[in-house]
Amino acid sequence: MNDFRAEILHLKKERRAVILAHYYQESExxxxxxxxxxxxxxxxxxxxxxxxxxxxxxxxxxxxTAKILNPERTVVIPDLxxxxxxxxxxxxxxxxxxxxEHPDHKIISYINxxxxxxxxxxxxxxxxxxxxxxxxxPQDQKLLFAPDKNLGEWLIDQTGRHMxxxxxxxxxxxxxxxxxxxxxxxxxxxxxxxxxxxCEENVRFHADYIGSTSALLKFIExxxxxxxxxxxxxxxxxxxxxxxxxKTYIEAPFAAERACACNACPYMKLNTLEKLHACLETLSxxxxxxxxxxxxxxxxxxxxxxxx
Ligand code: 13P
Ligand code: SF4
Numbered sequence: 001m002n003d004f005r006a007e008i009l010h011l012k013k014e015r016r017a018v019i020l021a022h023y024y025q026e027s028e029x030x031x032x033x034x035x036x037x038x039x040x041x042x043x044x045x046x047x048x049x050x051x052x053x054x055x056x057x058x059x060x061x062x063x064x065t066a067k068i069l070n071p072e073r074t075v076v077i078p079d080l081x082x083x084x085x086x087x088x089x090x091x092x093x094x095x096x097x098x099x100x101e102h103p104d105h106k107i108i109s110y111i112n113x114x115x116x117x118x119x120x121x122x123x124x125x126x127x128x129x130x131x132x133x134x135x136x137x138p139q140d141q142k143l144l145f146a147p148d149k150n151l152g153e154w155l156i157d158q159t160g161r162h163m164x165x166x167x168x169x170x171x172x173x174x175x176x177x178x179x180x181x182x183x184x185x186x187x188x189x190x191x192x193x194x195x196x197x198x199c200e201e202n203v204r205f206h207a208d209y210i211g212s213t214s215a216l217l218k219f220i221e222x223x224x225x226x227x228x229x230x231x232x233x234x235x236x237x238x239x240x241x242x243x244x245x246x247k248t249y250i251e252a253p254f255a256a257e258r259a260c261a262c263n264a265c266p267y268m269k270l271n272t273l274e275k276l277h278a279c280l281e282t283l284s285x286x287x288x289x290x291x292x293x294x295x296x297x298x299x300x301x302x303x304x305x306x307x308x
Contacts, residue, residue: 007277016053021057039127042066056075058268061111062111063076064114075287078279084112086198087147090109095107098144102142109145119300121146127196143164144164150174152165152166175254181231188229190227194230199231209223220247221244226247227248233265235269
């Protein structure tokens with residue numbers, strides 16, 4: 001078997017590349033990355049880098065965000081098919097129509113969306129800074145929130161602000177099953193249930209803590225509990241075990257009718273070490289974008305990054 005790890009490190013030097021990876025990536029990719037983070041931290045890292053090449057181990061909208069912020073750099077992704085069900089739930093022409101129907105509203109879009117949707121938005125947010133972004137608008141400003149209705153509902157609870165919500169969702173996070181989570185809590189009475197705000201309301205209802213991937217990692221490290229039922233993509237458990245190895249992590253149960261026997265994000269898992277090696281070797285597939293679209297999509301993203 002090829003020693004992809006050694007070859008990737010060699011190619012990385014040769015190409016003057018930086019490897020950015022999300023917490024949902026396979027553990028061997030996480031271990032090789034120069035920078036690991038949630039969507040906000042990855043966008044900030046992409047903004048800071050001076051590498052010639054960004055190898056983005058995450059899903060398409062994340063690599064696209066890196067390209068929007070770095071038009072002069074080469075951005076490659078191990079598998080161009082690494083999409084996102086949430087981004088797919090909001091086609092730009094439909095969002096444009098929604099925007100037209102609400103001329104006196106501002107649009108906040110979750111970063112899990114296409115460049116075309118970003119270009120139609122007033123500001124972008126991630127699950128790490130969404131509350132701050134909502135609160136940056138004056139109280140009397142009418143707001144539309146796209147595309148994740150679950151994150152939107154959670155933000156309405158958190159801020160007390162009314163927002164009209166786009167009916168999109170992440171197919172990974174809506175698969176968690178409220179009754180089974182209750183059963184899991186009963187079976188592990190010392191464990192806290194923690195989840196991502198992309199989970200549905202009936203699941204969030206049982207949560208002891210809700211937050212972005214980086215917030216969940218901080219929570220398991222700082223909280224005195226020694227066991228956690230984890231309601232997000234299980235790739236994150238690799239980092240949890242690194243940060244607090246003496247604690248126990250239980251994958252939150254999901255609906256029985258799921259096609260696979262796990263709750264992995266099938267898009268995130270399309271990236272492999274082999275494909276990362278190939279994309280550094282061939283510098284493809286690359287994220288390409290027309291300059292006019294890139295410029296329009298960069299404005300709401302930069303507004304978000306300026307807030308942070
Ligand atoms: P975070 O920004 O919390 O890492 O979320 C990204 C994501 O895709 C969640 O499904
Ligand atoms: Fe998209 Fe859901 Fe996968 Fe996150 S877990 S990348 S929101 S499909």
